[in-house]
Amino acid sequence: MIPYRAIQEVPMRMSQLFGQTLREAPADVEVESHRLLVRSGCIRQLGAGIFSYLPLGWRVVGKIQTVIRQEMERIGAQELLMPVVNTADIWKDSGRWDVIGPELTRFKDRQERDLVLAMTHEEAVSDLVRQEIRSYRQLPRLIYHLQTKWRDDPRPRAGLIRVREFIMKDSYSLDRDDAGLDLQYDRHYQAYHRVFSRCGLDALAVKSDVGMMGGKVAHEFMYLTPIGEDTIMICASCGFRANRQVAAFGRDEPDVRADAPAFDIEEVSTPDTTSIEDLTKLLGVPASRTAKAVFMVGQVNDAEAKLVFAVIRGDLEVNETKLANAAGVRALRPAQPEEITAVGAVPGYASPVGIDGVSVIADVSISTTPNLIAGANRQGYHLRNVNHGRDFTASVVTDIAAAQDGSPCPECGSPLAARRGVELGNIFKLGTRYSDSMGCFFLDEDGERKPVIMGSYGIGVGRLLASIAEEHNDKDGLLWPVTVAPYTVHLVVINGAENEAERLYLELERAGIDTLYDDRDERPGVKFKDADLIGIPIRITVSPRTIEQRAVETKLRHEPDRGSVAMDQAVEWARSTIALLEQPLGERANASPARAD
RNA sequence: CGGGAUGUAGCCUAGUGGCUAAGGCGCCUGCUUUGGGAGCAGGAGAUCGCGCGUUCGAGUCGCGCCAUCCCGACCA
Incomplete structure (x- = not known):
């Protein structure tokens, strides 16, 4: 028997990387994030709204998921995994089998049993809850998973912004009363603020429609960008903001007083x-x-x-x-x-x-x-x-009227501004919508049988990745925030410095720094262009020229100038630079979010 | 589902009824070059989205289908 051994002892040399950068993006690419994600070799399209993540892009997904997991654990969530394929039974139990149209994909197995591709997991989670939760002693709980969803959207668009197959973090809170739900809802509000801040995005919480989810209160977390497809009404003077779908607004005084006499028809x-x-x-x-x-x-x-x-x-x-x-x-x-x-x-x-x-x-x-x-x-x-x-x-x-750009704010009367946004995440107070229909009951302290009070909270992972790319780029390529960058250091070797570069690469790896090592036999210009396109925040170049100075060249992706650091200080410099880049993102996350209530 | 556009090699493009479908990038071989997508020489790679039709002859014209993109409808 041949003993297993790793073919490659270290994570990534560019000469081994699966996936190429492209000098030109495919012609049907319209938005910048899509263009750059394809060109940099992060994603490839299979069909309308269906994408593969290549190793580079998948590493970004992994980093984003790490941030999400950390923030979910911080509010006491437990990770599990529910299936993508659901039996039709549970969707019939909840009533959504009959309510949701062709967006829900239905199919049959070989026994002619009805199945669906889950577009969200309230049914699956409720099925678990009705089996597991019997007593108030088992509440509250918070569970979540990161799972693929399928929604047969009639019109995917803008690359990863609006797709049919997507990865979503969805969590579900289980409480015995409304006070518990309010608390978990509030914690999610804070956690989402932290997730988006750490990923380098400002997300604005707005009041939203409860839509097909059912339930009562809901907020959406919006990344404001002209390519967004939701319209948000924002009041600059009092901070009121809401999705246009639900935005109330003040009414102008009618030209005629309401108590004016009614004339004959x-x-x-x-x-x-x-x-x-x-x-x-x-x-x-x-x-x-x-x-x-x-x-x-x-x-x-x-x-x-x-x-x-x-x-x-x-x-x-x-x-x-x-x-x-x-x-x-x-x-x-x-x-x-x-x-x-x-x-x-x-x-x-x-x-x-x-x-x-x-x-x-x-x-x-x-x-x-x-x-x-x-x-x-x-x-x-x-x-x-x-x-x-x-x-x-x-x-x-x-009120069935649509707020318009300039409509009076319902709170303070100042003109509302209409802005476009991408919905990165949402939080819903479901209440007993699914507990009632699916039979999620527990025995309370007083011996009474009561429905579990639920909340549902989602984050679109791919959409978040695309939004980060949309926000952080320049004419040369992507500029990943250090927290989600596929690698934190991009090491470039120029012909004739292979030994020194190789040694530094191993040192960086040993120090636990994610390093993409461009060891390809390419001209310097090609390597620098690719480095800019891929957008790793820290670049270190080792060349015969720098070796003469016993140094390496340093460059930050978001700064125009190059610097120099002694060869034996390079790892330490990288370490402290990473910390420096992480700092402002952490500070943003720690600042308390502005509320939209 | 309505409106519009597009479909030629892995990517970008040319080809306006007539000879063997053209160029650039990328890829392979060799030489040369080595700090911002070099140069030279050679090479591989295309059922021109699919089908039916018109024609002496179709990448090119017509019809049908499929796919992708954009606008709208729709949408947690």
Whole structure:
């Protein structure tokens, strides 16, 4: 038998590295992080939203995961691993089998049993909890794992920012009461702040929609960048911030006082005037004096859909998330003209006046603004002086309007700014959403059977990596923060200094410093270009020239100038430089985060 | 799912119905060179996304399909 021995005794010589750098990125790459991650040999694409991590990129993933594990352990979390393939049973138990559409991939095994690819793990964790947790003595608990998820997203984009297969850290808190949940939620809030800070990113916590997760309170941690696909409303003066999907906002004073007398309704001829814009031109009134009818169709469940008739003042836009929540439906889509006429409304001239048998959801602006101009439900005619409560009554009056750039802050009234962001992580107070449906109960001290109070907390690892790359780069390549860099030192040897470089490489390794050693038979220019592209924070060059001085050349990736250190001081210099680079990231993590409550 | 774009060697590109599909990068061999993606010589590498059609002749035109990207719809 041949005894096992490592083919290679040390971690990485570039001559052995799997994966090449590319001088040019593939043509279909659009965003900078994607371009640089591909060019530097960190990732390769297999299909839409499906990527491989090459050794260099996988090391970054490993470093990020280490940071996450440390911060999760700091708040008392225990790591475990739940399967990617779930039985359909548990998804039927939770009810999400019927609620979630094609984004959840379903398949059958050879016995024709239904299975799903897990897109998140509330069901799996609840199945564990209902087996394991029996007594209040077993609470609280906090468990997490780092696991692959699959979501058949209709539109992956921007490299690793939005993908279909991805690695996620998800943790689940288990408590006997709301106070326990609040505490664990709060700890996650702090832990997430620390994770992102240590990775070199500022993440802004914003109030968010609970979406398909169910539950009550939720925050998202956003990295602000123009390539982000979420819109966040931010108030510069009081610190209010929320995802646009849920952002409330202050309402302007209506042009007419709410208690102004209601005039008699009258019909006015408005041929070929089917938009608010046309209407304001024809009648010479501002959009804020008009009522706009919006027809959507919402899925109640897989089988059932219903028409949602929304009314909002003409100067405002409907926020579909708010509307879906108000209507108690998911997946809104614009209604077809036939679906509108079916309830007696006339597309282009629609209004709730005179419509029966369909529930109307009105924005608060409708009830606070008197004498509006609305459709007459008759081709070519509108109505003047329509008043909510007199001429029609909505079944629901609530906030369904979308905050816009410049809308007043709901807290202080200053203008809100709309910014784009990438959602790096989120935290949800689930409450008993899954405990109730899946039977996670425990016996409390008082002998009563109670549902476990749960929370769910996620971080997208690949998206975090991409965001770091997006934030930290220059024209020459990546600039990894030292905490997540694939290696901390990039050792370059110039022809003729092999013996000295080799010796330094072994010393660095022995000192426990992650070193990428460029021992390739390449010209110096090639090696320096690759070093810049790969973006390891510390570069040490050994050449015949430096050997003459009994020294090595030093260069930090984020600084333009090169320095020099005595050969026998090189390891110590590297060690202290790493500490120096880590310091500001640690300080940021220790600073307390600004809260968005 | 709607709109748009693209698909030629590992990557970037040329090829505008007509001879053996062209160039650069990268790769292999040799020489030369050695501090910011060198030079010379030689070489390997392509079912031009797939299928059907039009044509004497298709990388090029038509239809269908597939794939990828962008915008929208959608989305923890």
